[in-house]
Amino acid sequence: MLKVLLKKQISEAFRNLFFDAKNNRLRTKGRLILWVAFFIFLSVGVLGGMFTFLAISLCGGLASVNMGWLYFVLMGGIAIVFGSFGSVFNTYSSLYLPKDNDLLLSMPIPARVIVISRLLNVYLLGAMYSALVLLPTMIVYWVTVGATAANIICGLLFFLIISVIVLVLSCLLGWVVARISLKLKNKSFVIVLISLLFVILYYYVYFKANELIRELIANAAVYGAEIKGSAYGVYLFGRVGEGDLPATAIFTAAAVLILVLMMLVLSRGFLKLATASGSVKKVRYTEKRAKLRTAFGALLAKEFAAFTSNPMYMLNCGLGTLLLPALGIYLLASGSSVPAILNMLLPDKPGCGALLLCTALMMLSTANNSAAPSISLEGKSIWIPQSLPVDAKTVLRAKAAVQLLLTEIPMLFAVICAAIALRMPLAETLLLCLVPLVYSAFSAMFCLFLGVRYPMLQWTSVMAAVKQGAAVAIALFGGWGVTALFAVPYLLFGYQLGLSLYLAIWAVVLAAAAVLLYRWLMTKGAAAFSRL
Numbered sequence: 001m002l003k004v005l006l007k008k009q010i011s012e013a014f015r016n017l018f019f020d021a022k023n024n025r026l027r028t029k030g031r032l033i034l035w036v037a038f039f040i041f042l043s044v045g046v047l048g049g050m051f052t053f054l055a056i057s058l059c060g061g062l063a064s065v066n067m068g069w070l071y072f073v074l075m076g077g078i079a080i081v082f083g084s085f086g087s088v089f090n091t092y093s094s095l096y097l098p099k100d101n102d103l104l105l106s107m108p109i110p111a112r113v114i115v116i117s118r119l120l121n122v123y124l125l126g127a128m129y130s131a132l133v134l135l136p137t138m139i140v141y142w143v144t145v146g147a148t149a150a151n152i153i154c155g156l157l158f159f160l161i162i163s164v165i166v167l168v169l170s171c172l173l174g175w176v177v178a179r180i181s182l183k184l185k186n187k188s189f190v191i192v193l194i195s196l197l198f199v200i201l202y203y204y205v206y207f208k209a210n211e212l213i214r215e216l217i218a219n220a221a222v223y224g225a226e227i228k229g230s231a232y233g234v235y236l237f238g239r240v241g242e243g244d245l246p247a248t249a250i251f252t253a254a255a256v257l258i259l260v261l262m263m264l265v266l267s268r269g270f271l272k273l274a275t276a277s278g279s280v281k282k283v284r285y286t287e288k289r290a291k292l293r294t295a296f297g298a299l300l301a302k303e304f305a306a307f308t309s310n311p312m313y314m315l316n317c318g319l320g321t322l323l324l325p326a327l328g329i330y331l332l333a334s335g336s337s338v339p340a341i342l343n344m345l346l347p348d349k350p351g352c353g354a355l356l357l358c359t360a361l362m363m364l365s366t367a368n369n370s371a372a373p374s375i376s377l378e379g380k381s382i383w384i385p386q387s388l389p390v391d392a393k394t395v396l397r398a399k400a401a402v403q404l405l406l407t408e409i410p411m412l413f414a415v416i417c418a419a420i421a422l423r424m425p426l427a428e429t430l431l432l433c434l435v436p437l438v439y440s441a442f443s444a445m446f447c448l449f450l451g452v453r454y455p456m457l458q459w460t461s462v463m464a465a466v467k468q469g470a471a472v473a474i475a476l477f478g479g480w481g482v483t484a485l486f487a488v489p490y491l492l493f494g495y496q497l498g499l500s501l502y503l504a505i506w507a508v509v510l511a512a513a514a515v516l517l518y519r520w521l522m523t524k525g526a527a528a529f530s531r532l
Contacts, residue, residue, distance in 0.1 A: 002113055002116060005104075005113065005114065005117035006120050006121060008117075009120075009121035010121060010124070017032070017035050017036060017039060018032065019460075047132050048132050048135070051075075051078070051132060051133045051136045052136035052139075052140065054075075054078075055075060055136045055137050058071050058074060058075070059071050059144045059145075060144055063141070063144055063145050067221075067224050068238075068241070068242045069235060069238030069239045069241070069242055070227070070238055071137075071141065071238070071241075072137070072141075072237075072239075072240070072241030072242065073227070073234055073235075073237060073238035075133060075134070075137040076134070076137075076158070076162055076238070076241065078133050079130040079134050079166075080130070080166055080169065082133055083126040083127070083129040083130035083133075083162070083163070083166035083170070084126065084166050084169040084173060085198070086125070086126070086129035115263070115266050116263075119167070119171075119263070122167060122171065122174075123163065123167045126166035126167055126170050127159075127163040127166070129166075130162055130166050131159070134159050134162060137241075138155040138158075138159070138241070141155070141241065142155070148243060150243035150245065151241070151242060151243030153248075154240055154241065154242070154243045154244065154245065154248045155241055155243075158240045158241045160252075160255070161240065161252060164255040164256075164258065164259050165255070167259070167262075168258055168259075168262055171262060171266070192311045192314050196322070236250065236251070237251060295390045296397060296398060296401075299385075299390065299394060299395055299398035300398045300402065303374065303398050303399055303401075303402045304402060306377060307370055307402060307406075310466075312462060312463055312467075313370070313373070313377070313462065316466050316467055316472075317368065317369050317370040317372070317466065317472075318367075318368055318370055318406055319368070320365050320366070320367035320406075320407060320410070321406050321407070321410050322410075323364045323367055324361070324365065324407075324410035324411055324413070325410050325413050325414060327360065327361070327364060327414055327417075328410075328413050328414035328415075328418065331357075331414075331418055331420075332420060334421070341353075349490075349495040350495060350499070351495060351498070351499030351502075352490070352491060352495065353422075354422055354428065354432055354499060355490050355491075355502075355503075356487065357418055357422070357432075358418075358432055358435055358436060358486075358503070359483050359486060359487040361411065361414055361415065361418065361436040362435075362436050362482075362483045362486065363479075363480065363483045364414075365411055365436065365439065365440050365443060365479075366475075366476060366480060366483065368403055368406050368440075368443070369403070369443070369447045369472060369475040369476060369479070370403045371399050371400050371402065371403040371444055371447035371448040372448070372450050372451050372471040372474075372475040373451065373469055373471060373472050374399040374402070374448070374451055375399065375448075375451040375455050375471075375532070376451065376455050376456040376459070376465040376469050376471065377462065377465050377466070378457065379457055379458075379459060379465070380458075382455075382457055386529075386530060386532070392526035392529045392530045393521070393522045393525075393526040395529065396448060396452070396522070396525060396526060396529060397522075399448055399451070400444045400445065400447075400448045400521070403443070403444040403447060403448075404440070404441065404444045407440040407444065408440050408441070411436055411437055412433075414436075415432065415433040416433070418432065419432060419433055427500050428499055428503070431499075431500055431503035431504055432503065434503075434507050435503050435506055435507050435510070438507050438510045438511050438514065439482075439483075439486075439510050441510075441511075442511075442513050442514040442517070443475075443479055445514045445517035445521065446475065446478065446479075446513075446517060447471070447475045448517075448521060448525075449517050449520065449521060449525065450471040450474050450475050450478075451471045452521065452528050452529055453528075454469065454470040454471040454474070455471070455532055456468075456469040456470070456471075457532065490502055
């Protein structure tokens with residue numbers, strides 16, 4: 001029974017490899033091989049290569065000054081963080097709040113078997129993430145310093161110790177996430193916030209990595225002395241990787257003890273965790289007057305509710321709402337230095353700084369493409385908006401309005417900040433503000449046009465509709481293509497026309513394209529939507 005349950009857990013964790021959520025069927029053998037090869041390339045090739053480069057950068061310098069233990073402390077810490085955060089959401093969904101608890105508990109299966117199968121699943125995933133860091137770490141150390149029986153055995157035990165630490169941290173963090181999720185009514189904003197913070201932290205560390213490595217190697221003796229004096233346990237932890245047998249025995253025994261205690265705690269409290277439903281407040285009914293909405297207003301509220309209820313939808317199709325104000329604030333903080341630097345790149349082509357800044361605003365707005373998957377997200381419930389006593393064009397207007405509101409308001413703030421930073425003549429300033437705003441309107445119409453032409457209604461996962469649909473892909477790459485078509489001709493020959501005339505031409509072209517797409521949506525597009 002344990003083997004069957006573990007197989008079920010692992011197949012759920014890697015479901016996207018074997019099942020095509022876009023077409024609602026298992027992948028063919030050929031596609032499965034391609035997906036597995038792609039997964040191996042990303043995990044082993046990209047991530048493993050990145051950590052191998054980091055290990056090579058650290059190992060030589062630290063080992064040369066007899067501080068290999070600090071090398072293992074740093075790489076071990078990275079492995080713990082990477083493994084814990086890589087498996088924490090799997091822990092939350094598979095250990096604490098899975099959807100099949102009621103089904104499994106109704107079967108003649110001991111609770112401890114269910115707990116063990118889920119813990120093994122969490123352990124294997126955490127160990128997989130940690131191995132992407134630790135295998136390059138140990139191999140680079142053995143090649144640089146030399147492989148002996150002691151450091152090979154201790155290195156393997158070092159991996160097992162870290163995998164247990166990752167399991168414990170994943171269970172603790174997963175429990176925290178599960179308890180918070182039971183308290184929150186809308187978890188989407190929290191997931192989006194955590195994801196954005198993780199991305200920001202990742203890029204901050206990525207761009208600071210070289211500087212941090214140089215400083216660490218230059219001051220390794222100072223940092224090492226401080227760690228030995230105030231955190232001797234951390235020093236012993238690093239000595240495990242170097243092959244220190246007493247330190248290895250201490251940490252191995254501690255890991256086994258912690259693992260046994262965690263098993264006892266989870267086994268005894270599993271039923272309480274599995275049946276937890278969160279605190280529900282009693283609400284006294286109070287008679288209220290319902291707000292009357294127009295058909296368009298009700299549909300608009302419905303579309304916004306669909307957007308804000310799904311974190312993947314917000315992250316993949318609404319990131320420009322945050323990026324545009326961020327760019328505007330950066331322009332205000334930097335003053336005229338950004339356009340001055342851009343103009344210095346091409347001093348013989350006047351106005352290139354303002355044009356490139358305008359291109360950047362347009363490029364960031366392409367991150368907002370909520371209208372592209374909005375029709376596909378209706379899925380098998382497409383008959384509901386089709387059967388409502390409203391025109392199909394009203395439904396389409398509501399879907400386009402969501403992207404317009406999400407983009408035009410932050411774009412207006414960003415172009416005002418850009419105008420203040422550039423301090424150009426009035427005509428050029430107005431056109432610089434107008435073109436990105438018109439482009440945002442064109443982008444909304446273009447995305448909805450693609451959504452009508454290329455709907456994907458047979459999906460089984462929202463991720464498939466949001467990330468794998470043809471409409472989303474064409475909207476993203478097509479938007480980049482339009483912005484390139486906007487910038488490149490000016491840099492080649494358009495600067496001879498002058499910035500004002502060039503921007504005016506593009507404002508007219510984009511406005512005309514937006515009007516034509518809107519007319520198509522209100523006529524042929526509405527008819528096509530009714531036939532879906």
